[in-house]
Amino acid sequence: MPLRLTQQVADAFLPHPPERVGVAVSGGGDSMALLHLMHQMCSLHNITLRAVTVDHGLRAGSDGEAQMVHRFCAGLGISHDTLHWQDWDGTGNLQNAARDARYRLMSEWARTHRIDTIALGHTADDQAETVLMRLARQSGVDGLAAMAARKTRAGLTWVRPLLGASREDLRGHLRDSGITWAEDPSNEDLSYDRIKVRKALEVLAPLGIGVQGLAAVASSMAEARSALDWQTFTAARDAAVVDAGAVVICERKLRIMPVEIQRRLLVHAIGWISGAKYPPRRGAIANLMTALRDGQAGTLDGCHVCRAQGKVWIFRELNAVRDVAAPHDALWDGRWRVSPADAQEDTEDTTLRALGPDGLLQVPDWRATGRPHAMLLSTPAVWKGDRLVAAPLAAMGQKWHAHVDGGEEAFFAALLSH
Structure with missing residues (x-):
């Protein structure tokens, strides 16, 4: 088992590893196993490893977990930093706010230490849970592709080396290595949708709907997404230009594209211009596409979309700026x-x-x-x-x-x- 996990981590970074890499560690079983495996890989390939913990300060004991990680890192000779989130205003979705803050704080930390790659400890279980949650939202290909093994965000590369490993695989590695970890009590809190989905997976497993199967679905959807992205890229190269910051698409060429490619091209153009964190909902983009077919203009996510002289223009809406x-x-x-x-x-x-x-x-x-x-x-x-x-x-x-x-x-x- 350890060799297989070590190989998964190595495959995520080799044969061209970064000179220095960060690893996010909460103190839980998944991230502690990743930390240990990253240490083994980095020591073997002379890569500088630095660990980071974000203490959200939302529950008792989180500071003790950060200290546990610090002691473990010190024992391995790994530099470790703890970052504190203290600016939540109490409004909005707490989990989303905490996740956004975590990425923001880690991004700032990475730039300070000249790190351009950070490893995250998501597993096949996380992937399966994400697929089920996206199914509940009636997501399409992009949503069901779930978490990418490698993604660029805020100018950094975020790598998930262990998406092919289960939580039990990682805990087995920790037990075999004599490494302790912390259990987050919120992992039993059924007020969170992810925990409800985790419990649902236990019921679905006898029906053949299990972690590895759902992770395989995510992998297949990721391949389909890559193919659609490439098709959209080639369509954009053929039909679109950027003029003074606006995306201008030949209307005739847009109309003969498959509907999904039309949709993806419009979604991408709107996101690129607006800078929105999330794409518009499928219903909203479908309404916009219908308006364009009917010769009308529309606005969406702070962008104005209109037809002029045989072209579809997508640009910033005045009200947004x-x-x-x-x-x-x-x-x-x-x-x-x-x-x-x-x-x-x-x-x-x-x-x-x-x-x-x-x-x-x-x-x-x-x-x-x-x-x-x-x-x-x-x-x-x-x-x-x-x-x-x-x-x-x-x-x-x-x-x-x-x-x-x-x-x-x-x-x-x-x-x-x-």
């Missing part, structure tokens, strides 16, 4: 960089705001851009008080340039980022 302001040298709307062509240009007291209708009235030649009126309204402009200084994307103020942070090619590259 109407009140967004930033210094001239800051990132505007999470995606735009605006800078003067001449470093000597007077930038004192200038701010970035949406061009808006008042600004567009001051740009007599905007039609020469060939871009829709509604699209130009939400583009970045340089203002000094109420005076428009430049609107680079509306053909005013050639002394200023605007570009999408990361480049427009990022739209196409992100289609293959799973």
Whole structure:
């Protein structure tokens, strides 16, 4: 068993391992086993390993678990840090807030220590539970693909080396190695959906619906998702361009694409422009697709989608950025960089705001851009008080340039980022 688990971990990182790697450790059985296995692999291949624990401070004993991890790491010569989450305001979904905070804190920690890869201790059991939860939400291929073995998030690579191993496999490894772990009492709390699903799996197992079978379904769906992503990528290359931050798709080519490829392309375009953390719901995107087929425009997730001159334009909705302001040298709307062509240009007291209708009235030649009126309204402009200084994307103020942070090619590259 240990050799098999060691091989799973090695396969996740070799033959081109990172110079340094982080490992997230809560003190539970899954993460303690991962920590020990990562230590073995990193020692063998001369990889610098550093461990991190996020103490959410939500229950008694969490600090003791963090200290237990610290002592164990010290015994192995592994550097370990404990991060504390203290800024929850008591609103919203606690589990979602805790997960988002965990990733944010670990991302900041990784950048501080020049780490670009972090290992997570999710198992085949976690994968099976996720599949069942997604089934309950009537998810499609993407949802049923569940957790990816490798994913890029916040500029870091997150790796789950043990998705092929069960919790019992890992606990067997810990027992054989004489390693203790902590049991989280919330794992028996039926107020959480995941724990209800975990109990349901015990009932489903005699029917042949078990952990390994559901994990295999997730693997098959992940392969299907990759194929659909590739098809969407090639369709985008053929039918779409990025113009001044907007995604512009040939309407004729869009119409002859399979419906699922149409849907995926629109979802990706909206997500890339809005920066939303989650994609729009299937019902909402279906309504938008129906509106487009009927010759209508629509808005979704802060984006405006319309038809013009045989093309489908997807761009930022004015209402989403109407009140967004930033210094001239800051990132505007999470995606735009605006800078003067001449470093000597007077930038004192200038701010970035949406061009808006008042600004567009001051740009007599905007039609020469060939871009829709509604699209130009939400583009970045340089203002000094109420005076428009430049609107680079509306053909005013050639002394200023605007570009999408990361480049427009990022739209196409992100289609293959799973």
